[in-house]
Amino acid sequence: MALITCDNITLSYDSRPIISDLSFVVSQGDYLCILGENGAGKSTLMKGILGLLKPTSGEIKYGDELVQSEIGYLPQQSDIQRDFPASVSEVVSSGCLNKCGIFPFLKKTQKETVKKNMDFLGITELSHKCYQDLSGGQQQRVLLARALCAAGKLIVLDEPVAGLDPVATNELYALIKTLNKKYNISVIMVSHDINGAINNATHILHLEHNDMFYGTVKEYITGEFSKKFLNINGGNNK
């Protein structure tokens, strides 16, 4: 069974439908990129997947023992206050709280999860540093570590490379790919970076105002739908 099955969902904002009759499936190990112009409903869809917004019709089903609260989530940078006094370890630890239930403090296994994820993302030596003093790429690693603490099988990333320099962008893509390939964590990424999506993802969901595409990357590149977008982006993808 698939991790997430969206069945003819309609998502509305202020009772105005943003996305209508959308269906797609995310299976274990998939790497789905959600592309689309501003206002096409990418972030709205993501809120739907995270359970922050209820579909007005249709259903989002979670399968394969995926619990909705165990989806790791990396929000857009702009959603986080930049001048917030918090250390790296405080931020990463806050990702574990969904596993505490009513118990107010982190258990030993959760502290180990925090350490493991900080090691994996190479931010262990930053753990006492202040989050606001880090570079953009380092901040994204911290937030990714937090998402991994919360995640079991799936992480959802909202424009993770926006505002990063090319080096940091490539590093982040590489990290996400490792997570996907080596640790078999499914990825849903909202992105503006069409080339990054084609080079990394396994599936593409492209939302336009009156049109949409859902399929594998191969189908996307060879199909009609993507032509105008790939040309705009220089057409350097075969």
Place this chain on the structure above:
Amino acid sequence: MNIFSLMMSYPFMMRAVVVGILVSLCASMLGVCLVLRKLSMIGDGLSHVGFGALAIASVLGFSPLEITIPIVIAAAFLLLKLTESSKIKGDSAIAIISTGALALGVMIISVSGNGNADLNSYLFGSILAMSNTDMILSVVLSVVVLILFNVFYNKIFAVTFDEEFARATGINTELFNILIAVLTAVTIVIGMRMMGAMLISSLIIFPAISSMRIFKTFKPVTICSAILSVICFMIGITLSYIYATPTGASIVLVNIAALLIFFIIGKILKK
């Protein structure tokens, strides 16, 4: 030290110091998260509502704390709801409620003929206001506030830092918003008699802002805020005893001095 033991020999001073220390602790810890969520004006709004409720209580002859606490908690719910709704912006909502409650309170006191002495003590606080039962109730409530804040510290941090993420990972953020509002309401009512409706919100804002000048991570900010708040309170109340100045105002002025010192230290450390 001599002055201090002399000061503590007055039962009303003793009560004021005990309650003041506890209120300072509660207000400064809650203050860190209110300031960070840009909700510091909620404290101000609630204290004005508290003033209105106090006026009603005194006219009807009720014990002040028992009637004020539920009214202020209700107002806290209302303010949170208004802040969340997009129709009226949060700051305007707070301004509407606080000025409304203030006007109502002034009206009630002046019509009831109790005059300026009451008005003055409600607005700017009175060290004599605390009775023995008030003190016991205040101690119990502030201990409850402190326990709840510390037990839920991690979750309060998560909700304060990134509400969306917390909600997505299954933390009941609504519940924690209500918890913070209720704890703030209780703290304000307890502290209001001594500090005055006009000045109580300073206990929420100043220590948090001062600590953030120097410390850059959450736990140190919270701890420093708590310690600083108690120190400022003790200096303020001692000065007010020695020089016979108004207690609330003295404490606020000490807090301003602390903010200046922390601001300068912060600037120096940055270099």
